[in-house]
Amino acid sequence: MAASIDFRPDINGLRAYAVAAVVLYHFGVPGFAGGFVGVDVFFVISGFLMTGIIVSQLEAGRFSLLGFYLARAARIIPALAALCAAVLVFGWFWLTPVDYQRLGRHTASSIAFLSNVTYATESGYFDTASHEKWLLHTWSLSVEWQFYLLLPLALIAWRRWVGHGRAHLLAFAVLGVAVSLGLSVVLTAWRPTYAFYLLPTRAWELLAGGAVFLVQRRLALAPAAARLCYLAGLASILVSVVLFHAGLPWPGAWAALPVAGAALVLLAQRQDALPTAHPWIQWLGTASYSIYLWHWPIAVGARYFGLADHALWAVPAVALSLLLGGLSYRWVEVPTRSALRGLRAGRGVLVHGAVTACVAGVAAAVLWAQGVPARVPREVELAAAEARNRNPRSPECLLTGWGFGSVQGCHIGAAGRPERVVMIGDSHAGALLGAIDEALTQEGVGGRFFAATSCPPVLGMAWERGLESDCRRFYAGVEQWLKSRSGLTLVLVGRWSNYLHDRPQLVTLDGRTPLDRLPAPQREALYRERVVQGICRYAPHGSVHVLAPIPEMPYDVPRTLATDLLLGRARNDYGIERAAYARKHGPVLDALHEAGARCGAQLVDPTGALCDGTRCRAAEGGRPLYFDDDHLSEYGNRRLVPLLRPLVRHASPAPRATAVVHAPAAN
Secondary structure, rough: OOOOOOEEEEEEEEEEEEEHHHHHHHOOOOOOOOHHHHHHHHHHHHHHHHHHHHHHHHHHHOOOOOHHHHHHEEEEEHHHHHHHHHHHHHHHOOOHHHHHHHHHHHHHHHHHHHHHHHHHHOOOOOOHHHHOOOHHHHHHHHHHHHHHHHHHHHHHHHHHHHHOOHHHHHHHHHHHHHHHHHHHHHHHHHHHHHHHHHHHOHHHHHHHHHHHHHHHOOOOHHHHHHHHHHHHHHHHHHHHHHHHOOOOOOOHHHHHHHHHHHHHHHHHHHOHHHHHOOOOOHHHOHHHHHHHHHHHHHHHHHHHHHOOOOHOOOHHHHHHHHHHHHHHHHHHHHHHHHOOOOOHHHHHHHHHHHHHHHHHHHHHHHOOOOOOOOHOOHHHHHHHHHHHHOOOOOHHHEEOOOOOOOOEEEEEEOOOOOOOEEEEOOOHHOHHHHHHHHHHHOOHHHHHHHHEEEEEEEOOOOOOOOOOHHHHHHHHHHHHHHHOOEEEEEEEOOHHHHHHHHHHHOOEEEOOHHHHHHHHHHHHHHHHHHHHHHHOOHHHHEEEEEEEEOOOOOOOOOHHHHHHHHOOOOOOOOOEEEEHHHEEEEEEEEHHHHHHHHHEEEEEHHHHHHHHOOOEEEOOEEEEEEEEOEOOOOOHHHHHHHHEEEHOOOOOOOOOOOOEEEEOOOO
């Protein structure tokens, strides 16, 4: 289907700047800390072009909805399918079963243009874990494809019910920008990961491009004004690239600067301006889609094989991105576009459907086969399998997500016995479910288990902004359960230090005092006091025992160990130094000791079971003790059963003097 818009060098050049910003940002090149705004520029360009194609053909009376979809598929699917096939082949030889299974899930969602939804439920785009996802960058393609599906339907409906004129359509675009931008600002503060990935909070960027198309015919700029508009637009984009950084709430209001910059460049229509018309810039813009597709797996691969640790690693990485992107454009994009252009609609649907189904089918098979463990040596398979070694009752007993329902808890320990022991905490408590259950069962004691992810056992705190009300409701439910009970043994477990150190910008106290707005000493003092108060709230219900922080590793243990075994670089020193544990957790340990002095809470030290004289171990005998970087697996948590048995055996209703209970040293 004809594009209905003449080729414009300024648009092609703008693509070049967008892809260059993204590539250099992802390769960690200094000066490009805000290069992620290149995606926002791409969105504006796409909105401009798609609105132009649809409106022009609607006005000419020759718009075909199916033809529009097939044209977009011909532009996007072949190169994406080739990339997905390539990474699946790579993964067969070089990825552990857990990583390969995850790649299968991500590949299926990418080729189905749902990867933005998939990634919205996982970690954030700027998190460290994002560098382990080979197809993370396809989230933007999913957003665009979803926009392509909805935009023509929305415009057709608007023309029918509101009006055919471009002024009416401009009203649609302006209204869409206002609503989506408002939603983006609100959701960026409340649910930042969702705001980043999902179409409703990104649509305003695409609709901004559409609004430019609808006004440019009416707004003919004089040469001097066009030159000023063009330079101001480029400057806005470059300022965003240089001065913005991953710590900004994104997209939200900050994204308005690069979006406005892209809109100004489009509005100026400067076809012969050298910054965008230079032949090298034009080539980069022409191949920008394939370069974008290939650069991110190269970035992930460099980190995966440890190449990113070398100085100037970005130089060959950029060169390889340009090479593979250029080859993809020359041998995939161009031939397939030419071949598909002549197909009738029915055959086009069949071809695109077959390609998509083939890639998705292989990816689904990899997912269903749990990463095909038979591909790798047995020791690799066993190490990787520890990532799945979690308590089967976790879905029942550990509340996750948002909007926690009623707080019931789970019975643990000996069946039919009174519930004398209560474990309360966050996901670190969830990781100890098997250990406390076994300790209680061995002692013939019953208990109750309450845990909610990202909610420390302190009323009014949460790991993520937006969870405060859920966490408050959860622990109010726990206190309601405890209200008529006394003489219990309570075991509190939390990822205590991380609520202070790792994400202070997301922690609030009773919804009123965001810790990131306080100076570090005041923040630490306030957090310490809240922890002490929170622990002591439980004292009237019985003896309180607080588990000191579990040692945390700087990497995903099963993944790292399995990968090292697969790549032939395994070692025997997986873990962290005890000194590093003391440095990280010192302030929190002081707070836990203070709780003992104030209300008799006992500090329970797990390091005797998990550490030796100098190191805290991440694995034993080649088997991980963790199912990720900080949660003990069912294999690892059994090291704490000897520590927990005395607590449940000698439960006392009266608060006891301050003491530290040490786990017996591991053999």
